[in-house]
Each structure stands twice: as structure tokens, then as C-alpha cells.
Amino acid sequence: MRHPCLVSTSDPRPSSAVRPVAATDHEEKVRRKDTRLDNYVDRYAARTHGMTASAIRALFSVANRPEVVSLAGGMPNIADLPLDAVGSILNDLVVGNGRVAMQYGSGQGEPMMRDAICEVMRLEGISAHPDDVTVTVGSQQGLDLLTRIFCDPGDVVLCEAPSYVGALGVFRSFQCEVAHVAMDEQGLDPVALQEAITALRAAGKKIKFLYTIPNFHNPAGVSQSLERRMAILEVARRADLLVVEDNPYGLLGFEGDPVPAMRSLDSDIVVYLGSFSKTFAPGFRIGWVLAPHAVREKVMLAQESATLCPPVFSQFAISSYLARHDWRGQIKVFREMYRERRDAMMAGLADHMPAGTTWTVPAGGFFVWVTLPPGLDSQAMLPRAVTARVAYVPGTAFFSDGFGSRHMRLSYCFPTPERIIEGTRRLGEVLKYETSVHETFGTGVRPSVIMPYEAPGANQN
Amino acid sequence: MTRETRETVVVLSGGLSHEREVSLRSGRRVSQALRSRGLEVIESDVDSTLVPRLAALPGAVVFPLLHGEAGEDGALREVLDLLGVPFVGSVGSACRVAFDKSIATTVVADAGIRTPAQVALPHEIFRELGAQALVAALGSHIGFPMMVKPSRGGSALGCSKVETAAELPSAMVGAFAYGPVAVVEEFVEGTEVTVAVVDRGNGPTALPAVEIRPDSGVYDYTARYTAGATRFLCPAEVSDEVADRCAEVAVRVHRELGLADLSRTDMIITADGDPVFLEVNVAPGMTETSAVPLAIEAAGWSLGEMCADLVQAAALRGARRPLATTNQV
Numbered sequence: 048m049r050h051p052c053l054v055s056t057s058d059p060r061p062s063s064a065v066r067p068v069a070a071t072d073h074e075e076k077v078r079r080k081d082t083r084l085d086n087y088v089d090r091y092a093a094r095t096h097g098m099t100a101s102a103i104r105a106l107f108s109v110a111n112r113p114e115v116v117s118l119a120g121g122m123p124n125i126a127d128l129p130l131d132a133v134g135s136i137l138n139d140l141v142v143g144n145g146r147v148a149m150q151y152g153s154g155q156g157e158p159m160m161r162d163a164i165c166e167v168m169r170l171e172g173i174s175a176h177p178d179d180v181t182v183t184v185g186s187q188q189g190l191d192l193l194t195r196i197f198c199d200p201g202d203v204v205l206c207e208a209p210s211y212v213g214a215l216g217v218f219r220s221f222q223c224e225v226a227h228v229a230m231d232e233q234g235l236d237p238v239a240l241q242e243a244i245t246a247l248r249a250a251g252k253k254i255k256f257l258y259t260i261p262n263f264h265n266p267a268g269v270s271q272s273l274e275r276r277m278a279i280l281e282v283a284r285r286a287d288l289l290v291v292e293d294n295p296y297g298l299l300g301f302e303g304d305p306v307p308a309m310r311s312l313d314s315d316i317v318v319y320l321g322s323f324s325k326t327f328a329p330g331f332r333i334g335w336v337l338a339p340h341a342v343r344e345k346v347m348l349a350q351e352s353a354t355l356c357p358p359v360f361s362q363f364a365i366s367s368y369l370a371r372h373d374w375r376g377q378i379k380v381f382r383e384m385y386r387e388r389r390d391a392m393m394a395g396l397a398d399h400m401p402a403g404t405t406w407t408v409p410a411g412g413f414f415v416w417v418t419l420p421p422g423l424d425s426q427a428m429l430p431r432a433v434t435a436r437v438a439y440v441p442g443t444a445f446f447s448d449g450f451g452s453r454h455m456r457l458s459y460c461f462p463t464p465e466r467i468i469e470g471t472r473r474l475g476e477v478l479k480y481e482t483s484v485h486e487t488f489g490t491g492v493r494p495s496v497i498m499p500y501e502a503p504g505a506n507q508n
Numbered sequence: 509m510t511r512e513t514r515e516t517v518v519v520l521s522g523g524l525s526h527e528r529e530v531s532l533r534s535g536r537r538v539s540q541a542l543r544s545r546g547l548e549v550i551e552s553d554v555d556s557t558l559v560p561r562l563a564a565l566p567g568a569v570v571f572p573l574l575h576g577e578a579g580e581d582g583a584l585r586e587v588l589d590l591l592g593v594p595f596v597g598s599v600g601s602a603c604r605v606a607f608d609k610s611i612a613t614t615v616v617a618d619a620g621i622r623t624p625a626q627v628a629l630p631h632e633i634f635r636e637l638g639a640q641a642l643v644a645a646l647g648s649h650i651g652f653p654m655m656v657k658p659s660r661g662g663s664a665l666g667c668s669k670v671e672t673a674a675e676l677p678s679a680m681v682g683a684f685a686y687g688p689v690a691v692v693e694e695f696v697e698g699t700e701v702t703v704a705v706v707d708r709g710n711g712p713t714a715l716p717a718v719e720i721r722p723d724s725g726v727y728d729y730t731a732r733y734t735a736g737a738t739r740f741l742c743p744a745e746v747s748d749e750v751a752d753r754c755a756e757v758a759v760r761v762h763r764e765l766g767l768a769d770l771s772r773t774d775m776i777i778t779a780d781g782d783p784v785f786l787e788v789n790v791a792p793g794m795t796e797t798s799a800v801p802l803a804i805e806a807a808g809w810s811l812g813e814m815c816a817d818l819v820q821a822a823a824l825r826g827a828r829r830p831l832a833t834t835n836q837v
Contacts, residue, residue: 080742080806084797088736100733102665105529112555114524427678430526430666430685484684487635488643488677 094200094222103441106429107503110438116470118457119438120507121265121413124388125328127380129372136367144363152359154351156182156335160362163369164335168321170375171297172311175337181346182357186295186320186334187213189346190258192353193291193318193336194221196345197255203247205257207235209416209445209454211265211293212502214258218447224252225447232407234271235259237278244286256289256318261309263296263412266445266456270300270410276309283316295322295334298378300411301386310337318342323365325413326378329505331361385413391464392457395471401478406457413460416442418453422485423478425455431481437473444502515823516568517542518561520584522553525576526686527663530733534573534794537801541812542571547819554584562593569822570595571815573791575662580607580791592827596818599828602766603790609691610659612765616785619764621757623785625650625694628659631684639677646692647673653695658686662789664728669695696776696784700727701744703758704772704792704803708817709824712762714755715803719744735797742799742806750781757783769818772800 110117140148155161161177168175183189190213198204200222206214208227218225226247229239240257247254259279261271271279283290292309310319322334336346350357368374392415396406403420417439419425426441442454457474459467519542521535522528539549552561554574562568570593578584582600589600598606606612610628617623627646634642646654656679658666666686668679683690704715719741722731731737743751758773765771765788772792775783792800794811804814 079745080802081739082802083736083739084802085736099730099737102526102663102729105729105733106526108529108532109524109526112524112528114555424681427682427685433526434686436524481685483635484631484681487631487639488681489639 094220097219103426103429103444104502106433107438107507109433110503111507115433115436115438116462116466116473117438117503117507118459118462118467118470118474119440120461120503121458122461122505122507123325123329123381123413124384124461127384128328128377132372133368136371137364140363140367148360148363150359152356152362154354154356155347156180156357157359157362157366159366160333161335163366164321164337167298167326167369168308168310168319168337171294171305172307173319173337174311175314179337179340179343181336181338181343181350182362183334183336183350184332184354184357185324185329186293186322186336187217188332188353188357189320189334189336190214190217190291190293192346192349193256193320193338193342194218194223196342196349197289198223199253201253203252203254205240205243205247205254205288206447207259207264207267209266209442209451210258211260212440212444213505214293215445215447218258223255226252226254227446227448227450228257230264230267230269232269233275234261234264234267234269235275235279237275237282240279241282241286244282244288254288256291257283258291258293259309260293260295261297262294262306263299263409263414265296265412266414266440266442267416268407268409268412268414269416270306273306276306276312280309280313280316284313288316290317291320292317293320295320295325296412298326299382299385299413301382301389302410315339326381327365327368327374331365332358333361333365382411385411385460388459388462388464388467389415391467392459392471395468396457398468399471399475401475401482404478413458415457415459417455417457419455419478420482421453422489423481424452426452428477428481432474432477435473435477437470437477439474440502515819516548516550516565517819518550518552518565518568518570519573520552520554520558520570520579521573523574523576523579524554525574525578526661526665527575530663530793530795531573531575531579533733533796534575534791534798537796537811538571538573538794538815541810541815542819544810545812545816547816554578559587559591562588562591567823568593569819571819571822572597573794575791575793577660580662580789581660582607589828594822594826594828596815596822597769598765598767598771598790602768606765606767606771606788606790608660609657609787610689612788613691613693613785616761616764616788619760621760621764621785622782624655624696626691627693628689628691630689632688634680639680643673643676643680646676650692650694655693655695656680656683657691657693658683659689659691661686663732663793667728669726696778696786698776698778698784699744699746700774700776701746701754701783702772702774702799702803703754704770704800705758705762705767706804706814706818707762707769707821708814709821712759712767714758715800716743716806717746717751717754718742718799718803718806719746720799732793733795733797738797740799740802742802744777746777747781750777750783753781754783757785761785761788769821770800 161180198221203224229236310317319337406417440456442451519539521531582603586600588595653671666683670679700720701717703717705712721739761773762771772789774786
């Protein structure tokens with residue numbers, strides 16, 4: 048039976064008698080569906096307006112497939128964790144102390160967790176009191192809370208150029224303006240910092256803080272020397288500028304002892320963000336904020352309204368792990384594993400990148416920052432790379448202002464050394480082909496359209 | 509068609525194409541719709557486990573919701589035929605023609621349906637003959653504004669509207685990032701509509717046209733998959749006569765290309781009410797922001813009913829052999 052709403056050319060001249068909607072214009076109007084497929088489209092807050100689907104981000108869904116060598120994600124490789132030891136620690140925790148560990152807890156975080164965090168921070172020269180620590184849901188939430196308590200729409204946050212895509216997302220969601228400050232091979236440039244502060248203040252802008260990643264920068268792969276840290280802090284002190292130091296990778300250096308944290312050099316103007324995601328495991332979602340007392344009070348109150356309390360069970364689990372396992376030894380194991388992968392990445396790039404390509408040599412952490420020959424656009428090239436079964440993050444993800452198309456971030460944390468080499472080989476082929484396309488058409492690349500969420504999700508490798 | 513059976517349906521989605529994410533969304537929605545009709549649904553990606561999985565499910569019907577290459581170019585459907593697995597939708601040979609814009613447009617134009625002026629060019633020809641001369645020739649032959657698209661692919665990925673000669677090279681580079689051949693088309697001004705064609709066993713019939721009005725003016729990836737970014741009107745706000753013409757074009761495209769079960773033809777209605785064919789999809793999107801589910805609803809069905817009917821028709825039809833279809837195009 049044919050449905051009355053259908054038009055068919057099996058009857059060569061469809062008559063209006065089988066029109067989809069009823070006879071009169073009035074009824075037709077009544078029955079026409081006029082929709083945006085979202086009943087709430089007019090009600091969202093202004094800060095959600097940038098939250099749209101992105102073709103670039105959708106490509107990362109392919110990157111997660113095993114056929115693709117993903118040099119895109121930032122997932123730590125936790126395959127080497129002693130799961131039997133962690134398992135018995137968790138078993139004892141539930142059996143012995145489950146009623147407390149599974150209860151609500153303190154908004155600031157559990158005391159034994161904050162004690163242990165202070166012990167971890169001592170490895171990078173920080174001396175802190177547990178009362179000044181607030182536990183957060185990963186350091187990502189710490190950054191969210193800091194931005195929440197400091198920033199009104201239109202306030203300026205100073206960031207490195209490039210900067211961590213997840214931080215740019217937080218700043219954007221609070222409608223901050225991001226001003227990027229130049230870096231060199233030693234990280235953030237203090238002269239450029241001073242110039243930016245002067246220019247922005249002269250333009251009447253309110254700068255709320257500087258966000259910096261001093262160790263094994265994500266995505267740039269460089270680290271600030273001790274002298275550089277002191278110079279940056281000197282500029283900040285003179286300008287009365289708050290510094291937010293984000294340090295997830297500090298203990299994952301391949302050479303020598305960690306450089307003292309900025310917070311160890313100045314406890315008044317530095318707020319420090321730390322995390323167990325890379326030194327232990329990200330699934331527990333435990334990070335922290337170490338802040339001067341007045342800031343800490345506000346962070347803690349903001350934390351209570353956001354979560355009531357940070358995950359209690361995770362804090363008990365991590366505290367037990369730190370107390371009962373050789374966690375320092377485990378970090379050494381991680382370091383050696385990442386060093387081997389970094390070496391594979393360096394060897395692969397040296398073998399397979401076309402002339403004119405340059406890259407940073409990270410002394411720790413997860414990432415390499417690659418600069419492509421002039422004219423190539425890493426964002427426009429990504430579909431070709433995905434077709435060739437290799438993925439990276441285009442440099443544009445790490446800028447809020449449209450720059451970065453000549454760059455890409457490669458990660459070596461998750462794939463094995465063999466896969467890393469294979470990934471660089473595939474990437475070399477892609478670059479070669481893309482270069483030939485550009486030679487054909489000249490180098491007039493389109494300015495890339497910037498979306499705030501064009502990077503893999505945290506659960507992507 | 510009222511047979512009381514409980515077919516097992518294998519909904520295929522994902523794959524390795526650029527549209528994997530969209531395909532997963534389509535697959536989820538169709539799976540839920542089929543389950544709501546009481547069917548047993550297995551959701552499956554396309555990888556090396558697929559063939560043994562299908563072998564272990566005799567009698568299962570496959571519902572391919574793979575967008576982009578392998579899913580829509582016919583390759584996977586050829587495999588399903590080889591394996592003797594019944595499936596919903598067009599056979600491989602028909603998909604191969606329909607999926608490639610450079611070929612489909614020619615076939616459709618030969619059938620007397622209005623299409624935009626189009627030139628299909630592989631990257632190599634620009635390199636060998638010199639891009640400058642070809643770009644200039646494209647400008648004079650097609651004129652501005654023009655559309656540049658990869659010849660194979662969907663969701664508007666790699667597509668750009670080019671207003672001036674200066675923008676053309678980068679648009680070409682953008683299209684070539686998605687594949688080795690690009691098509692350059694005359695830009696057709698007018699009302700954008702898409703018309704689904706469904707055949708539940710008694711001949712292809714057009715569903716009410718869906719009119720598409722993206723807020724940004726361009727129905728690109730963001731406008732397609734951000735809920736709220738595009739206004740849909742169904743049936744389209746056009747006269748009955750124009751709606752009939754659109755329906756007729758969609759059904760003719762479906763027939764001319766030898767498509768089966770379900771297709772969706774995108775077109776532009778010019779100011780004088782003439783529909784111009786843009787492209788046809790053999791695995792139209794079924795996501796929460798896709799047009800076909802709206803058309804199904806406007807036709808008075810639910811997505812679940814429609815999909816279940818297509819599954820049942822595929823089950824009754826059984827396996828199709830590739831050789832039996834060689835004369836369809």
C-alpha cells in the first residue's frame with residue numbers, strides 16, 4: 048500500500064491529490080515542521096556559542112582506530128603500571144577502610160592526600176603547607192576554578208604562543224581574551240612578556256594572570272631554564288602580575304634533576320597546578336592547586352560549589368599507592384619508557400621529514416613541536432594524513448587567534464617506538480605529496496578558521 | 509510485509525573514512541530505532557572481525573550506515589554480495605557511480621536532469637599542464653562564484669564556495685586533501701532542498717522535501733552537525749508544483765542510477781522554480797541533525813517503522829549477486 052504522503056513518478060505526473068500535506072494552505076502551514084532540531088537553541092548562555100561541531104575534531108575519531116598511528120593524543124602510557132600491586136592496594140582500601148573512602152569528604156581534599164602532595168612537590172623544590180593545597184578533579188579543574196574566581200568576560204589571560212589547547216578551552220568558556228606571548232627555545236620570552244603587558248595595559252585591558260607551562264611544554268616541547276624562570280618572575284613582580292604555573296610533566300625529565308618550580312622561587316605571586324595523571328594514572332582524576340592563602344580560600348569555596356568535594360575514593364586510592372608502592376621508582380620506569388619513545392620520534396623525524404621541516408627536541412614530557420616548510424597548512428593537510436593512517440594535532444589548535452597553521456604537535460607518549468617510526472614515515476609521505484600539491488598551486492593557503500575544540504579528547508590516543 | 513519475524517540486523521557504522529564520526533551517530537540512531545521495533549540489533553564497526561562475525565550470523569540482514577569511502581563507494585557492498593549477505597540499500601556497482609560526483613553528475617545530466625556545469629580534474633593534470641592556465645580556464649568556463657568539492661566524499665568536507673580567482677588555488681588544495689580528484693562546479697543560487705527516496709517493495713517514492721537554511725548561509729560540516737545551527741522546513745516552503753518537480757527529480761535520479769531501497773538527492777531550486785541536481789547519497793545521514801529522519805516523520809512514519817520495513821524487504825529479497833546487477837547503470 049502506498050502511503051498517502053508520498054509522491055511517486057511511477058505515476059508519471061504526480062497530481063496534487065497525493066500531496067504530502069492536506070488540501071488547504073492553512074493546514075499546510077500548520078503541518079509544516081519548522082525546526083532547528085534543538086528546542087533550546089535560543090536559551091544557551093553567550094559563553095556556549097563557540098561550542099560547535101568541528102570537522103577537524105571529527106577526524107580524531109578515525110585517529111583512535113588501531114589502523115591509524117596516532118601521534119595526536121596526549122594519553123599517558125600506563126601499560127607498565129604494576130596492576131597487581133595497585134589491585135591489592137585497592138582491595139585492602141575497600142575492605143579495610145571502604146566506609147570512609149566511599150563517603151563524602153572535605154571540600155579542600157583529604158588531609159593525607161594533601162600531605163602526600165606536599166611530599167611530591169618537594170621533588171621540584173617546593174616547600175608548602177598542606178593547608179595551602181586544594182585537591183581538584185585533575186589539574187584541569189584547578190585551572191577552571193582559578194579562571195572562575197579571577198576572570199570576568201573580556202579579562203585578558205596571557206598565554207605562551209602556542210599554549211595548551213585544554214587551557215585555551217577553559218579561558219574561552221569564561222569568555223576571556225587570550226593574548227599570546229612569544230617563546231624561544233628556552234620557553235616564554237620575558238622581553239616579549241613585558242612588551243605584551245605594557246601594550247595591553249596601555250590599551251586599557253585588564254590582565255588577570257599569566258598561564259605558563261615551564262617544563263616540557265605542551266605543545267612546544269621546550270623547557271624554561273632556571274635563569275629564564277627568574278627573569279619571567281622578575282617581570283611579573285614588577286608588573287604585579289599573577290603567574291599560574293601548570294606543571295603536569297615536571298617529574299618526567301630525561302636528563303638530570305628537575306629544574307626548581309617557579310613556585311619554589313616565589314610563593315607570593317605563583318599559583319601552582321599539579322597532577323597525578325602523568326606520574327601515576329589519569330583515570331583517578333586527581334590534581335591540585337597550591338595557592339597563597341587568600342586565593343586558596345576562594346578556590347576551596349569554588350570547589351565546594353562545583354563538586355562538594357573532590358573524588359574521595361580516588362584520593363584514598365592515590366594516598367595508599369604513594370604510601371605502599373615505590374612511586375619514585377615507578378616514575379623512573381615511566382621516564383625511561385618515554386625517553387625511548389622520544390628517541391624513536393627523533394630518529395623517525397630525522398629519517399622521514401622533508402627538507403625545510405624543523406622540530407624541537409624535548410628533554411622530557413610527551414610532545415614535539417614541528418614547523419613545516421613555508422606554505423604548508425597542517426590543518427588543511429589533516430584529512431590527507433588520516434587517509435594515510437597517521438594523525439597529529441594541527442598547530443592552530445594551540446592558538447586562539449588563527450596562527451599555527453605551519454606547525455603541528457606530535458606526541459610520542461602512547462604509541463610504541465616501532466609505531467612512532469612508522470608514523471613518521473607515513474607523515475613524511477603525506478608531507479611530500481602535500482608539497483607537490485602546493486608546488487602546483489603556489490603557496491596561497493587559506494587563513495584557517497579557528498575553533499576552540501579542535502584537538503583530540505582526553506580519552507584518545 | 510507483515511511477516512512476523514525477528515530478523516537480526518547488523519548495523520554497520522564507523523569505518524575509516526573522514527566521516528567516521530557522522531557514521532557512528534547515524535548507526536546509533538538507526539540501531540535505537542530498530543530496537544524500538546523489537547528487532548535484534550548488533551552494532552558493528554568495519555574491521556578484520558567483520559567477515560567472521562557475519563559468517564556466525566546466518567540469516568542476518570546488514571544495514572550499512574557507512575558514510576564516505578568504502579561505505580558509499582560500493583566496495584563494502586560488493587563484499588556483502590560476495591558473502592551472500594542480504595543488505596539494505598543499493599548494490600556496489602550502482603554506489604560506485606552514485607558516490608563519485610564527477611560520474612554521477614554526468615549520468616544524471618545525460619538523463620535530461622538539470623545539473624550545474626561541472627569540470628572534474630585530478631591533481632596530476634594541474635601539475636602537468638600548469639595550474640595557472642587551468643585556473644584561468646576554469647574561471648572563464650565555470651565563472652564565479654563556483655563550488656570546489658572533492659569528487660568523492662560527503663558532509664561537505666573539503667568543499668568551498670569560491671568567489672574570486674585568487675581564492676581558487678587554496679580551495680583546490682583543500683579539496684585535494686580529501687582525494688585525488690576535485691570537481692569544480694557552477695554555483696547555483698536558490699533554495700537548498702534535499703529529497704529522500706524510499707522503496708519499501710512497491711517502487712521508489714519520494715518523501716516530502718526538506719528545505720535547509722543554515723544560519724551561516726553555508727551548509728558546511730559545522731552547520732550540519734551542530735544542533736541549532738540550521739533551520740529545517742519540512743515539507744519545504746515551495747509551491748506544490750515545485751515540490752512535485754523536486755520529487756520527480758529525486759525519483760528519476762534514484763531510477764537512473766539503479767539505486768535501491770533508500771537514497772537522498774540534494775538539489776537547489778532556482779528562482780524560476782527549477783530543481784538543479786547537486787548530488788545523491790546512497791547512505792544518507794541518519795543522525796539527530798540529519799534531514800532524512802525529518803522527511804520520514806513528515807511522511808507520517810517513524811524512523812523505526814521505516815528502517816524495519818527496509819530490513820524486512822532486504823530479508824525477503826535475500827542475497828544479491830554482483831553479476832545480476834551489471835546492466836543497471
